[in-house]
Amino acid sequence: MARPERRTVRDVRRGNRGMLLRTLYFDGPASRHELTGLTGLSAATISTMTGDLLADNIIVEAGQVDSDGGRPRVLLRVNPAYGHVIGVDVAETHVRVELFDLEMTEKARVDYSLRPSHHDIELVTRRILAGIDVVLADGQVPADRVLGVGIGVPGIVERGADTLIHAKTFGWDGVPLGALMRAGTSLPVFIDNGAKTMGQAELWFGAGRGAAHAVIVLIGSGVGATVVADGVVMRGSSNSAGEWGHTKIALDGRQCRCGGRGCLEAYIGAEGILDRAGVPTSTTDWPAALGRVLESDSRVIEETVAYLGMGLANLINLLNPERILIGGWAGLMIGRDLLPGIRAAALANSLAQPGNATSIILGELGPDAVALGAATLVLEEFLDTSAPLRLHAAS
């Protein structure tokens, strides 16, 4: 029932230009000649379009390759210095702001620590805005060369006329972060759930590259997932799709911090694993404690493999992905030791056809990828529209 939008000839250009840019971004550098093959466009179109992009300084020449017995090919690539993007990670204990060039090379970063239960929205907004000024100064990038700011936040991000954030652990209930940011900066702002931005980072720059159907599973103290269908992050009707952690795997099962019972998170979240192992809740160094459990407690290890395998099998059956990535600090620890067992458990619990079609691997990016993924939201918009910089810098 997808009723597409009206289209005009200009949309054709926009779409083709976006495709060309994406091709150069991911498969570049490439010559005009190679681009005809990669994009399917004619040499004439490639010629005029690359001419435009060169004039706009969005792409630049990148040397030559001689072709045996003919005119050498001029390589083209996206100009990494054309613009910069900013990514922000709003987490339990810190606000981190990072500045990247278009190739996602980090140019500057700044961290502000937050005291637990001091997540006042005004404070967080001030930190973000201050952080933007700091990284721009450190990176010596003028504000009018910034394409936008992406922000990864905890909780559910409701996209509408105004972006509202519901984050129980922060005491945020419908906080209008988008409006607050617009009051403090003229840069375009993109906001999404931190687990989704991290998934987006893995999809674009990590182990998810090239996958059209994938699930990126994040296991930390909480558990979440980014579902990718047909190359696009699935959002659902109110942008809360991917809440995998509170999927129930048992009727009247273990108590979860969400208030429910039998949530997957209560079994395979870091807190759940430690609790099952009888580690006292007063422990502060969770990674170390989890490491000890994963080295010694064979019962807990066995259970963890079984529960995680079952959870992944459910994803496989329902979504039929070609690839599942396991990420998050706890996920990477678990996966490093137990991946073969997890794979076997997932296969045993899934139907044969989709089970065999799915590869289960570890994420490549560390837990620091939230800000990178948030910045990727800006990059995505830029590659699709290649909107000229002046437009928002002026506003």
Next chain:
Amino acid sequence: MARPERRTVRDVRRGNRGMLLRTLYFDGPASRHELTGLTGLSAATISTMTGDLLADNIIVEAGQVDSDGGRPRVLLRVNPAYGHVIGVDVAETHVRVELFDLEMTEKARVDYSLRPSHHDIELVTRRILAGIDVVLADGQVPADRVLGVGIGVPGIVERGADTLIHAKTFGWDGVPLGALMRAGTSLPVFIDNGAKTMGQAELWFGAGRGAAHAVIVLIGSGVGATVVADGVVMRGSSNSAGEWGHTKIALDGRQCRCGGRGCLEAYIGAEGILDRAGVPTSTTDWPAALGRVLESDSRVIEETVAYLGMGLANLINLLNPERILIGGWAGLMIGRDLLPGIRAAALANSLAQPGNATSIILGELGPDAVALGAATLVLEEFLDTSAPLRLHAAS
């Protein structure tokens, strides 16, 4: 990472024409003037495009409405007699072939019963081909006025160069039904899983109309789901997405006929419910037996509500649909009596934000909708491309 296809100006026309046709199909009849508002296209474009479609006889005039003090509006609608579509339901006990006009009014149907465990692919193919001839004769429709044949089959439908079908219960392991059909008819053939075609029918003509994000849940003796994201049926990487029935809801739970343990189907499939109620497996009239259980066995009722509510809550959390439809013969029986309880259980087990955003209702179409949905596959293709009839009638 969606890398779109190259586009040309002709794609613009194709897309807009498809949109116009869809608009007329679902919101028609409408005048040219109204269509400008509904499609966003200019009056000039509407004029030329409707001119084309009228010349092709794809749309027809449908009376006039006088406008106060001006030229009356000429109403346009899709010509229901422009072409016909055929839908086929290949099930455990029968092969059913139905002929529809473009408005999906049934014009003829024929049923062939299959003996259990006589699902030889050659036999089934012969039945389908014979059925096509019969309904065309009965409906007095020449073969060159048929836009195509849609077939709903059990099992997993692997779409590739050749459509292969894996249906354990039929003993089909990679059966090339597409190729076999092409050998017997020149009509275009579309094949999909029967649960998906039924979901498609609900989405287009039943309780799913207008939903962009929905899940259509089918409960019969087996359990399946059709996941709709952004208006499109989700297929996954090998077209097996939607296998909800073998989602595990308990570690080492009830034995399922798939060989696994703890599958949702083993709890809320008709067979699973009857088994939990202690109804002997020799029972032949399942619907009657299920009816008795749902009237009298309060323990089983309570459990069923709990398990189904939990299963639905998992869908809500993971997919964030705006609507969930419960269908299938057993699903309709269960839902008729227990819907309020199921809603409450689903809400109790899901996160607040997506839970409140999801409405859970019953399907509108009976279990007969498999063939209708299969025919809809052809209709969908027609509305998108409005490919002239001659092309395939000639081949």
Next chain:
DNA sequence: GACTATAGCTTCAGGTATTGAACTAAGGAC
């Protein structure tokens, strides 16, 4: 019954797109 207002619809020039074909550019081989 002619005239006018009104609303629906069509035609046409103008602008934007892609494309194939012809053409120019740049290097190597003999």
Next chain:
DNA sequence: GTCCTTAGTTCAATACCTGAAGCTATAGTC
């Protein structure tokens, strides 16, 4: 220095949507 090969550009042809102007068909009015 001529020819071959490969890379890239220019241009006429074709297709599309749109705004503006014009045409058509009705109701109301005198």
